[in-house]
Amino acid sequence: MNTLIIPAYNEAANLPHVLCVVKDMDCFYEIIVVDDGSSDQTAEVANSFGVRVIRLEQNQGKGGAIAAGLRASETPFLTLLDADLIGLQPHHVEALGQPVLNGEAAMSMGIFSSGRFRTDWAQKIAPSITGQRVLRRELLESMPALETTRFGVDLAMTNHAKRLRLPVVEVILHDLTQRMKEEKLGLARGVAARLKMYWEIMRVIGK
Numbered sequence: 001m002n003t004l005i006i007p008a009y010n011e012a013a014n015l016p017h018v019l020c021v022v023k024d025m026d027c028f029y030e031i032i033v034v035d036d037g038s039s040d041q042t043a044e045v046a047n048s049f050g051v052r053v054i055r056l057e058q059n060q061g062k063g064g065a066i067a068a069g070l071r072a073s074e075t076p077f078l079t080l081l082d083a084d085l086i087g088l089q090p091h092h093v094e095a096l097g098q099p100v101l102n103g104e105a106a107m108s109m110g111i112f113s114s115g116r117f118r119t120d121w122a123q124k125i126a127p128s129i130t131g132q133r134v135l136r137r138e139l140l141e142s143m144p145a146l147e148t149t150r151f152g153v154d155l156a157m158t159n160h161a162k163r164l165r166l167p168v169v170e171v172i173l174h175d176l177t178q179r180m181k182e183e184k185l186g187l188a189r190g191v192a193a194r195l196k197m198y199w200e201i202m203r204v205i206g207k
């Protein structure tokens, strides 16, 4: 049994695309959108799709949002998807789940390919930094400091699995990309948010 957890911070404009694709997929026991203290209509949009919505009063960062989804869920398998994917199709979700659900791997990581140059390139140089994953619940439960990792959470999950010597597989996801910070926030605020994200990721390196 598999729960889809979507951490979402100010994603009212982007969520419908992802939820339209996943809401009728019968591979999920439950779909949980964690509204991470958004100031827009993220929770209302998620509610309108009939999925479960967990609303955090204050922004906790991506790690905190995933931790809230973990606490609310009960299944042995968890799927994580970003809320701002562009081009998502059911076959992406199925391909990501397959190696974990059939016991080959403890975690899968989705790697963008032929989505668009900027996001393909980012994951070529740093495949550990992806929001698209399927993993066994105990892997996330045993992760130290999940709540406070913010954007470091993706690298922290990968490092944790490697430290435990668990099998991790990369799954290529063709024609998939995501909205970039600069597109969401404008150039100046987007670049500032990007630098803050890199800092949060750097803090995980070497831990």
Ligand SMILES: O=c1ccn([C@@H]2O[C@H](COP(=O)(O)OP(=O)(O)O)[C@@H](O)[C@H]2O)c(=O)[nH]1
Binding pocket: 006, 007, 008, 009, 010, 011, 036, 059, 060, 061, 062, 065, 081, 082, 083, 084, 131, 178, 179, 180, 181, 184, 193
């Ligand atoms: O404080 C935050 C920041 C991001 N996210 C979510 O985490 C996912 C990955 O974020 P992304 O890398 O796309 O960064 P963003 O462009 O949202 O800053 C998206 O679904 C975000 O809405 C979150 O839940 N809390």
Ligand SMILES: O=C(O)[C@@H](COP(=O)(O)O)O[C@H]1O[C@H](CO)[C@@H](O)[C@H](O)[C@H]1O
Binding pocket: 062, 082, 119, 122, 123, 129, 130, 131, 132, 151, 152, 153, 154, 155, 178, 179, 180, 181, 182, 194, 197, 201
């Ligand atoms: O590709 C990247 O540089 C970052 C930032 O994404 P944007 O281009 O700002 O949407 O996204 C990756 O890293 C984030 C931090 O770990 C993750 O949250 C995203 O899921 C991942 O795609």
